[in-house]
Structure formats: C-alpha cells, structure tokens
Amino acid sequence: MADHADLPETVTLTIDGQQVTVPKGTSILHAAEQAGTQVPHYCYHAGLSAPAMCRLCLVEVEKAPKLLPSCVTQVAEGQVVHTQSDKSLTMRRGVLEFYLHNHPLDCPICDQSGECKLQDYAHEEGRPHGRVREPKRVFGRDDFGGDVLFYGDRCVMCTRCVRFMNEVEQDPRLAVVERGDRSIIDTFFDEGLEGTNFHGNVVDICPVGALLSKDFLFKQRAWDLSHTDSVCPNCSQGCNIELHTRDNLVQRLRPRPNLDVNGHWMCDEGRLDYEWINRGGRLEVPLVRDGKEFHATDWKEALVGLVRELGAGPVRALVSPRLSNEDLGAARALVDQLGGGDLVYRSRRAPEELVLKGFPKLARRRDLAPNVNGADLLGMSRVGDNDGTGGLEGLASHDGIVLVVGDDLEDQPPTFGKEAALYVFLGTHSSEAASHAHFTLPLTTFAEQEGTFTNHENRVQRFWSGLPAPGAARPAWLILWALLAEHTGQTQPTRPEEAFVTVSEFGDVTYETLGKQGVIVTPPTRQEPAGAIGD
C-alpha cells in the first residue's frame, strides 16, 4: 500500500457506530466531522500546527491502551472510535472542570460570551457545579498593544495566539511565561503587538475571552449580531469576510475561511476600516435640479426625466473601483449605448504590499479598493494620483454628457461639470462637486447590495447584502439598467445574477458556478495597472 503514495488512498473506520471513508492521513477529529460529530478542542486550529496540549479532544479508540488526542491521531483501517462513550465523556467532564478551576466565570462582562468555546463545552458536557473551594488565581488585564487586550484569568492556555504569531505572522511577539498554574501568555517586555499587521487574528482564534478587540470592547453582545457573508472592501486581495451587523450598522468584520484567498485570516487594516460603511448623511432620494434648486422626487419621475435628456453624444464617465462588477458592467453598457466614450476610475494606492509571511497568498494589496481588477478587466482606465485624487481635468470641463458613478469627488471644486450638457451624479453621499449635477441619484454601498468583486488575481467572488438600503437608494446596476432599458426598450435585468451574465468578460461563469469560493475568470494580463502612476 505504501508505494502508491501518489494515489489518494482511503481508510475506512467506524466513529460512533458510523462508518466513514476518508483519505489516509486524516486526523480522527476531521474524520469525526465527516461522521457528523464535533469533538471539542481548544489548541487545534485548522490554520495552525497541532500540539495536542489542551487534552480536550481525547477520544476512546478500541484496542488503544488509553484515550488518544483526536486532533493529531491519524485514522487507521478498521479503527473503532467512540467520541461519546462513558470513558470519553467522563474524561472531558474532568478536563473541563480543571479548565474552570481558575476561570473567573465573568461571562456577563466578557465580550466572548455567546461565542465562547468554554461556555459551549461546559454547558454541553461540563459539570453543573464546580467543586473547587480554593481561591482562584488572579492576573487581571493587560494591554498587548495594537487592537488587543489580554484578560489573563480567562485564558485556557491553548497557545493558539502564540502559534499564530510564530507560524503564520512569523513575528514571535507572544510567549508563554512561568509554569504550572502561574503560566500566562505575555509579550516581551514593552514590545507588544503594535506594529504587526495581522495581530487582529489572535482575537478571532482565541477560543475564550482572553484576547479581545479594543475596537469591539463592550460594544455589542455576540448573540445580537447578524452575520452576512461578504468580501472585504478595503483592498484588492478580496478576503472573504463576515459582516457582523446590528442596529443597521456594521459592528465588526471577521474573516471567513477560504483557503484559495485568505486562509482563515485577514489584515488589521481591513478589519478595522469599516466605519466608512456606517457614515451618515446619505443621499436617500433622487434629486432633480431645477434651475439652481434641487428638488426631491421619486424614481419614476427622475428616470423618465433623465431618459428624455439622454441624447447621443460624447460621454465621459467616471466610475469607482468600489462598485461591483454588475455596476461597472451596467455603466459600460450605458456608455456604449450612448455612442461610446471614456470610462475612467480613480483608486488609492498604498506604497507597498503587506504580506502575511506564513500564508503568502494573503497580503494587504497596494490597490485600496476591492474591484480595481474588475474595472481593468472591463476596459476602464485608471487616472489620478496614488491617493485617489486628481486626474479629472478633462472630465470636469467636458461639454457633453458627464456620468459619475460611485466616486465621491471630494477633491473636486464646486465648478465640476458646469459646462456639461448633462451631468448625472450617482453616489452614496452628496458632494460640493455635485452641485451642478442635473440628476443626483442615491446609491447603495456594497454592504447593502448583492454583487461580485474581482480581486487581484481576477478571482470573481460574491458578496451578499447585510444592511437595508437607506431611503430610496438602489444599486447602481439597477439604476443604470433601468435607464438603458428605458432608452432602448430592451428588458432589464432585475436580479444581480442577471446583470452579472450580461458582462461578456465573465464568459459562461454564473452566480451558481461562483459559489462561495469564487472563480478565477481570466488570469490578469498585467500586474501593474497602466497609467501614469509615479512609482
């Protein structure tokens, strides 16, 4: 058997009376997952090495002299495993009792409460009451620097955080100091986690409330948050994330495992940059300019009025790399319909990439917008500086049709578009430079619509809507396709998947084939975007 190493050999074993067949070399813990049994564990994490030191995943294996740690024990042919036998359960109850020996049981004030593994396991399998009479040892709270706070009393010494910093971030800044029941996670002297770029992940992987995010501290309870699958909008890496929302606000971002893109991780810059999604003062109704005054109107009146004004003519359009592929596709279709013209975008660019050493696929990319590659793929060209400003001299004084979709024009003067025969501004927020717009139409952000982004390797990934759109705001593709349909009389797509398949660059890829992992459509033709970028 051993000399067919390149063939996927399988092993059949019995777990809790159920036969499962798994590839050779799988751990019992993973095999049990396939059999539908979750074995409790702390120290094991799919993205880290397994030291088998928490002793919680010990399971009974027939003919083995004692219980075996399921996270490192590989399956063997004909093995019979019992995860729920008396022996296993008694052992886990005992281990959990030791974990609770020094645990402060301060769940009411602990942020992890509701998503805490110690809480879950103790509730499912632990003893109903503790028997310890001795006083608990007290460490108190420590500031680890960066976004991380450490509550030593709650720690279960799984060392996931230490291994993350050693193996994945490869910047060993955390260590276990002291021994026995005095052992504790600590930083080296005053050098904390400050200055590392991925330390926010230690908060995610901490199974208990020992490592907490300062940003999220005491902000919301875990059980109150709604989770929506999404894609990080802060750079072109396209990390798979979850939006955690409550009260119509994004409360925090958390990574979602996708081994092809971000593994289990995300960078701190992306994680903490979410307040812009919650920015108030949104455009909520279509505004039509009447002389110098804007008046609010409904979509029907705005679109009918706009179609009447839309003549064929030289079009210049500014789009944003924060828009979805559907939005960009609709913008291009509209411009083509009106006789063609320039489609440009502006994007902020960081001076360098921040690579996660232990998982080099993941980096904070230079382009600080999620869909720069989508815009490139659709033939749009980049203008402006590395800070996402300038480059609009021709557009600002264009005398034909000026279409601005998604760019907030914050650096532009109030005279922007003064000469334009027709100036249409689609945005989430009004801006001074939109004061000459004939039509100002409210857009949703990525968090309020469904769609896809194309990341730095041209992987198209779906995101879902986690927040309600404010007022009458609509996704750009819906507005632009309604205009196009009104203008040409063709039927308009009403769902994002219908808008997606109208973009020819994506070939026969559909939302169904994209799934949650995403699909690489065409390898990027150039790594560095064209245009006069001074770097």
Place this chain on the structure above:
Amino acid sequence: MSVTVKVMNRPEAGRTSYLRAALKGMGLTFKHLVNPEKVTLQYPEEQPDLSPRWRGTHRMEVHADGRPKCVACGLCPTVCPANCIRLVGGEDDQGNRYPVVYEIDEFRCIFCGMCQEVCPVEAIHVGVHFENGEYDRSRFVYDLDRLMEQDHPTTLLWDPSDPKSE
C-alpha cells in the same frame, strides 16, 4: 326539537306598586351604612397592602459609591419579551463594563419580572409600587438616573416558603 317558550305576563301599568321593592333596596343600603365591615379603602389616606410578589415599575440597585450595579451584560434586553429595555454598554475610567445608556419604557413593559430573574448581579428589580402618575407621556421612559433614584421596596419574585407556588 321544538323550543319551549315560557310566556311571562307583565303586570299591567298602574296596577302594581314598586314601593315594596324600593323599601327592600333602601333597607339593604342602610344596613351597609351601619355595617362595621367596610370594603372601601380610603385611598390615598389609606394605602393598600401590596403582596411581596407584586411586580411594579423598576428600580436599579446602586453600589455604596453611587455607581449602578448593572454591568451591561445585555441579558435583560435579550430576555425581555416586550423589548422595552434599551442598553448601550461601554467602558468606564477603570476599564469596567458599565451601562452608558439604560432605559426602560414602562409603557411597553408587561411587568413579567424576567429582567430581575435573569440579572446576574441583582441590579435591575421590579418594585412593590404602583403610583406612577405623570403629566407627560415622555416621562414614562425611565433612564438610568431615574431608575437609580427609585426607593420603593423590590419584589420577591416568588414566595421563599413556597418557591414553586404549590
């Protein structure tokens, strides 16, 4: 099956007197006038005896130094079936979790007492109290200061001698 109807003949008008019935009724009235067993409570001079398990408007317990006992754990807004508690947690100057905003809409409250039952630090209580009159509806959203000012006795949610109400 036929319905049996009993026909009652009313006495003809002018042929009967209600005097006897009137005197009988007056007799009952005068009997109660002299009856020592009074039912009416002379409120507000006399106050009713409320049950120790009476559930009235809320009260927040305070520490000796004047801070509320609440740690903003979020269990009462979670358990509240009427959704009448608004809580925003925060960090105080000593790094402790505390309620930045704690409001109870007493109009929405159904006085089930589950907030008191769920509270892990015995901070929020329903009170043995019923005089809540106000001149303005907005005064019925009790904020944290108001809840801490309340000094009426708090409820025993169950009778300690008969905890299961048997």
